[in-house]
Each structure stands twice: as C-alpha cells, then as structure tokens.
Amino acid sequence: MNTVVCIKQVPDTETLIKVNGDGTGIVEDGVKWVMSPYDEYGVEEALQQKEKLKAGKVTLVSFGPDRVISAIRTGLAMGADMAVHIKDEAAYAKADSFATAGILAAAIKDLEYDAVFMGKQAIDDDSGQVPAMLGEILGIPVVTQVIKIEVSGDKATVTREVEGGHAILEVTLPAVFSAQKGLNEPRYASLPGIMKAKKKPVDVKSVSDLGVDAAPMSVVKSMSLPPAREAGKIIEGDDAETKAAALAKALHEEAKVI
Amino acid sequence: MPGTLIYAEVQGGEIKKGSFEIAGKAKEFGSEVSACIIGSGVESLAPELAKYGVDKIYVVDAPEFENYVTEAFVQAFVQVAQQVKPDIILASATAQGKDFVPAIAARLKVGAISDCVDLTKDGDNLVAKRPVYAGKAYVNVEATGDTKILGIRPNSFAVAENAGAGAVEKVSVDLDSEKIKVVVNAVEIAESDEPDQTEAEIIVSGGRGMKDAESFAMLEKLAKVLGPGSTTGASRAAVDAGWRDHAYQVGQTGKTVSPNLYIACGISGAIQHLAGMGTSKVIVAINKDGDAPIFSKADYGVVDDLFNVVPPFTQEVEKVK
Numbered sequence: 001m002n003t004v005v006c007i008k009q010v011p012d013t014e015t016l017i018k019v020n021g022d023g024t025g026i027v028e029d030g031v032k033w034v035m036s037p038y039d040e041y042g043v044e045e046a047l048q049q050k051e052k053l054k055a056g057k058v059t060l061v062s063f064g065p066d067r068v069i070s071a072i073r074t075g076l077a078m079g080a081d082m083a084v085h086i087k088d089e090a091a092y093a094k095a096d097s098f099a100t101a102g103i104l105a106a107a108i109k110d111l112e113y114d115a116v117f118m119g120k121q122a123i124d125d126d127s128g129q130v131p132a133m134l135g136e137i138l139g140i141p142v143v144t145q146v147i148k149i150e151v152s153g154d155k156a157t158v159t160r161e162v163e164g165g166h167a168i169l170e171v172t173l174p175a176v177f178s179a180q181k182g183l184n185e186p187r188y189a190s191l192p193g194i195m196k197a198k199k200k201p202v203d204v205k206s207v208s209d210l211g212v213d214a215a216p217m218s219v220v221k222s223m224s225l226p227p228a229r230e231a232g233k234i235i236e237g238d239d240a241e242t243k244a245a246a247l248a249k250a251l252h253e254e255a256k257v258i
Numbered sequence: 259m260p261g262t263l264i265y266a267e268v269q270g271g272e273i274k275k276g277s278f279e280i281a282g283k284a285k286e287f288g289s290e291v292s293a294c295i296i297g298s299g300v301e302s303l304a305p306e307l308a309k310y311g312v313d314k315i316y317v318v319d320a321p322e323f324e325n326y327v328t329e330a331f332v333q334a335f336v337q338v339a340q341q342v343k344p345d346i347i348l349a350s351a352t353a354q355g356k357d358f359v360p361a362i363a364a365r366l367k368v369g370a371i372s373d374c375v376d377l378t379k380d381g382d383n384l385v386a387k388r389p390v391y392a393g394k395a396y397v398n399v400e401a402t403g404d405t406k407i408l409g410i411r412p413n414s415f416a417v418a419e420n421a422g423a424g425a426v427e428k429v430s431v432d433l434d435s436e437k438i439k440v441v442v443n444a445v446e447i448a449e450s451d452e453p454d455q456t457e458a459e460i461i462v463s464g465g466r467g468m469k470d471a472e473s474f475a476m477l478e479k480l481a482k483v484l485g486p487g488s489t490t491g492a493s494r495a496a497v498d499a500g501w502r503d504h505a506y507q508v509g510q511t512g513k514t515v516s517p518n519l520y521i522a523c524g525i526s527g528a529i530q531h532l533a534g535m536g537t538s539k540v541i542v543a544i545n546k547d548g549d550a551p552i553f554s555k556a557d558y559g560v561v562d563d564l565f566n567v568v569p570p571f572t573q574e575v576e577k578v579k
C-alpha cells in the first residue's frame with residue numbers, strides 16, 4: 001500500500017503566543033517549530049500499514065516556508081521514504097484551508113497512493129478543514145477523527161470518534177483519513193533513522209510549479225490575545241468542609257453560576 | 259435571493275441547541291432565514307425551527323439518511339443550497355458539523371471558516387472571530403467567497419425566540435450512490451444524558467491528582483448534582499494514565515471548551531491545559547499545592563486535598579440548588 005501523509009509544521013504547544021507588529025500573525029522569533037502532534041499519528045499509521053503489508057512507500061507532503069524542512073526530516077527519520085516540500089512563503093502566508101487543500105491536492109494527484117493520512121487538525125489554526133476539502137478536491141472519500149484502521153484489499157474498516165461514542169465504517173480505497181488521538185503511539189526517530197533521513201529524496205516545488213490557482217476564500221484581518229485573567233480569590237477556612245461550603249456559597253451568590 | 263441557510267442538525271430525535279443558536283444569529287442579518295434538516299423521520303421536527311425565526315424549512319426525510327454518512331448528507335444539502343442560493347450558510351460546529359461543513363464548502367467550490375465564536379456583518383462584509391492556538395489567541399477573519407460558509411461553536415450565541423414563517427418544503431434527493439464509498443457498519447453511542455464537553459455549561463474536570471479511574475465517580479456525582487448541562491472533563495495526564503477516555507480531554511490536543519463554570523480538581527494548570535479552558539467564564543481550582551499555576555487563572559481557589567473538598571462541596575451544592 002502506498003500512502004501519502006500531509007504534515008504541517010506548527011509552534012510547539014509550550015509556545016507563549018505573542019501578536020506581531022502588523023497585528024495579523026504571531027511573533028515567530030524564538031518559536032520552537034514541530035510537526036503538528038496529530039500529524040505524527042498520521043506518519044505512524046502510514047509506517048505501521050507499510051510494515052504490516054510489507055509493501056509500499058510512504059511519501060510526506062508539506063506546504064510551508066524553508067523552515068518546514070525540519071518537520072519533513074523528522075518524518076523521514078521516523079521512517080517515511082520520501083517527501084514533497086511545496087515551498088512557497090508568499091502563498092503560504094495568505095493560504096486558508098481551502099487554498100491549502102487545493103495546493104496539497106495538486107501535489108498529491110500525480111503521486112501513487114491508496115490512502116492519504118492527515119491530522120484531524122493543525123494545532124496552530126485549529127481549522128480542522130483541510131482533510132475534508134482535500135478529499136473533495138481529489139474526488140475520494142474522507143473519514144475524519146479516525147481512531148482505528150484495518151486495511152484489507154481495497155477496503156478499510158475504520159473506527160471514528162463521533163459525539164458520545166464511535167462509529168465503525170467500511171470505506172473503499174483510495175481515501176483520506178484524519179487522525180484523532182488514540183489511533184496509535186507515534187514512534188521516536190532513532191539515531192540510524194536520523195542519519196538515513198538525510199539521504200532520502202525531498203522534491204521541492206513552488207505553487208506555480210504545480211500549476212494550481214489556489215485563491216484563498218478568507219483573509220485574516222487581525223489577531224488579538226484573550227483578555228488576561230487575573231488570579232481571583234483563595235477561599236479561606238479552617239478545614240475542608242468550611243472551604244467547601246464557602247465555595248458553594250460564592251458560586252451561588254456571587255458568581256451566580258450554580 | 260440574499261439570505262442565510264442554516265443546517266439544522268438532528269441527534270437522538272431532536273434538533274441540536276446549536277442549530278437554534280445560529281438561527282437566532284441569522285435572523286439578525288435581516289434577510290430571509292431558511293433551514294435544511296436531513297434525516298429519517300425528521301419531518302415532525304421542522305415546525306420547531308419556526309419558533310427561532312426560520313422562514314422556510316427544507317426537509318430531506320428518507321430512510322437512507324438514518325445514519326450520518328458524509329457523502330449522502332453533502333449531496334442532499336448541496337441540492338438544497340443550489341435551490342436556495344443563499345449568500346451565507348451556517349452550521350453548528352459540533353462533531354458532525356466539523357466533518358460536514360468543510361465537505362459542503364469544497365463541493366460548492368468555496369472556502370469555509372470553522373469554529374467561529376462571533377460574527378459581524380456589515381453590508382456584504384462578514385467577519386468571523388475564532389480562536390487559534392487552542393484559544394491562546396483570536397483572529398478576525400473576513401469571508402471573501404460568493405457563498406460564505408461558517409461553522410459556529412456551540413454556546414456562542416444565546417437561543418432567541420423569534421417568530422418565523424416556518425413554511426415547510428419536502429425535498430426529494432436522488433442520491434448518486436456510485437459516489438457513496440462509505441458504509442456505516444455500526445454506531446456505538448454510550449448511554450449518557452451528559453452534553454458534549456464543547457457544549458456543556460458546567461465542566462467538572464479531574465487531573466493526575468485524582469489518583470485513579472474510580473475517583474472520577476466523585477466528579478460524575480458532582481456534575482450530576484450541578485444539573486443537566488453539566489459534564490466531566492480530564493487533563494491529559496488523567497487520559498494518558500488510562501483513567502478517562504480521550505473524548506474527555508480538555509486542552510490543546512483535546513477539546514477547547516468555554517463553559518460558564520469550569521472546576522479543575524487536581525489539575526496543575528499546564529499551558530496546554532489552560533489553552534483549552536482559559537476562556538471559561540468562571541474557573542474554580544481545587545488543588546493541594548497553593549503554588550500550582552492553575553491558581554493564577556482561577557476566579558476561586560481552594561488549597562486543600564480534593565478528596566476532602568469535593569464530597570462536602572457536592573452536598574453544599576445540593577443544598578443551594
């Protein structure tokens with residue numbers, strides 16, 4: 001089985017977000033960039049499927065500026081075979097989910113694949129839309145929020161998270177799957193893996209090389225931080241029971257939330 | 259004709275509250291509000307929508323819509339959208355809405371903006387406010403497509419009763435079954451009357467300080483006493499320990515929640531956890547370590563052993579309720 005994994009590079013979850021000078025993005029200085037955590041599940045799943053079926057290649061696709069190469073190398077070090085880097089700083093700066101999906105689709109359509117693995121959402125924009133849009137543009141089915149996949153022939157039996165439980169579906173390949181936590185435990189890159197990754201092929205393309213017109217359908221006008229939260233009141237009391245009673249009283253009479 | 263088409267989501271034989279919330283918002287835009295409802299045996303629910311300002315209700319009611327299958331629902335909705343030609347489409351950003359909205363957007367060849375918490379319409383300009391970085395920041399995004407499609411986070415707008423004409427039109431959809439490549443084998447929903455964390459009004463959340471899976475029964479009891487609209491949550495430490503399912507996880511790699519009241523029990527307040535619940539209206543922290551970072555965000559803090567605080571607190575809540 002040949003698989004494609006779409007990976008996005010995002011600020012590490014520890015990052016303290018600061019708004020940049022023109023007020024439309026974040027300050028990137030000092031940010032530690034990592035592969036979006038849900039995409040790690042995608043890479044791991046592709047590798048496990050390849051190992052199980054003992055056949056096929058895993059190709060990573062990432063759209064973003066120069067820096068994205070470090071996330072690509074991480075995926076290659078985990079065990080992916082090759083990568084496509086759509087390197088286009090200008091297009092990336094204004095891309096929304098729709099434009100991103102169009103660009104990724106243009107890069108993927110000429111690859112050989114039975115499945116495309118993605119994250120359920122990138123943890124920077126938290127949009128969670130690219131997988132469904134990508135499948136639509138490629139004209140193949142999409143299953144989002146996947147927690148289990150079993151492939152047999154040209155079919156996959158998939159468990160996905162739904163509200164309050166889960167659903168088990170059967171889907172005909174090729175298909176797009178977006179990974180939810182619980183799908184697997186992503187491996188760490190080994191030292192030999194890291195060495196080998198340096199020699200694996202990375203095909204670098206620009207958006208115009210792909211011949212796609214990916215006009216965004218939305219524009220970020222401004223970014224702001226939520227109002228700072230001040231530390232509130234510590235409920236005092238001689239023992240836990242007294243504090244519990246004072247807390248209930250405060251929530252009922254003062255905050256009026258219970 | 260300019261107007262707003264909303265997707266009225268049905269679950270468990272009822273229209274979801276989030277759909278009424280967006281109907282109320284759509285009414286504020288001034289132009290016609292229509293709704294599309296899809297399912298099996300859902301026609302009788304349509305009149306409900308009129309109470310919330312919906313002028314026209316398109317009903318797709320057939321056995322093949324018993325279970326949510328993205329492709330089938332997309333075909334049905336897109337058929338209605340092509341008939342109505344709205345300039346705005348709104349859906350509630352529930353678990354289903356998040357799957358559905360980007361798919362209809364791409365089918366209609368326009369973009370979509372997910373998880374919006376506010377909308378401002380000024381003439382033809384529509385700007386959505388949405389959280390990014392799990393709520394560490396917000397962006398204002400302008401929708402520029404001909405049809406503007408937006409997913410709205412539940413609880414963002416109050417449910418407002420508004421009279422609407424409520425005319426019902428049944429729509430029959432010829433499904434292109436060739437394109438349906440997904441078959442639903444089973445849907446397993448745990449019996450629970452608790453709301454989803456993202457829609458809950460009160461969340462009682464537990465972390466590593468809970469010590470084991472069994473102790474969560476104490477939080478479930480408290481949530482029950484706090485009334486309907488309340489549910490429980492967990493930190494990643496509690497989920498990774500196997501005490502709670504991932505569906506309960508709050509934070510950057512879990513759910514982003516914004517309830518009226520968030521009670522954190524035995525949670526230290528790591529940046530990834532705060533990101534997911536920092537916009538809750540009132541935050542309570544119960545933690546035995548007075549230096550835990552959670553206290554810097556809490557409106558009310560109790561520095562004590564949660565096992566000694568939660569049970570009497572539950573009793574006190576029962577009294578004031």
Ligand SMILES: Cc1cc2nc3c(=O)[nH]c(=O)nc-3n(C[C@H](O)[C@H](O)[C@H](O)COP(=O)(O)OP(=O)(O)OC[C@H]3O[C@@H](n4cnc5c(N)ncnc54)[C@H](O)[C@@H]3O)c2cc1C
Nearest residue numbers: 465466467493494495509510511512524525526531546564
């Ligand atoms: C990529 C990434 C993504 C992450 N995503 C998330 C996420 O989505 N959500 C999330 O929650 N975390 C996330 N984390 C993990 C986060 O960094 C913390 O490790 C986690 O939130 C800690 O959980 P905790 O507060 O329950 O545990 P701890 O930090 O161990 O805190 C336990 C607290 O319980 C208190 N306590 C212990 N016993 C008692 C008692 N008897 N009574 C009262 N208090 C007691 C202690 O004083 C302590 O403050 C992520 C981390 C990474 C690297």
Ligand SMILES: Nc1ncnc2c1ncn2[C@@H]1O[C@H](COP(=O)(O)O)[C@@H](O)[C@H]1O
Nearest residue numbers: 006007063118119121122127128129130
């Ligand atoms: N720039 C990108 N390059 C590669 N994959 C991406 C990119 N943006 C989004 N994706 C993929 O789409 C998923 C969902 O992203 P999003 O819809 O932006 O939340 C991510 O987890 C990635 O798998």
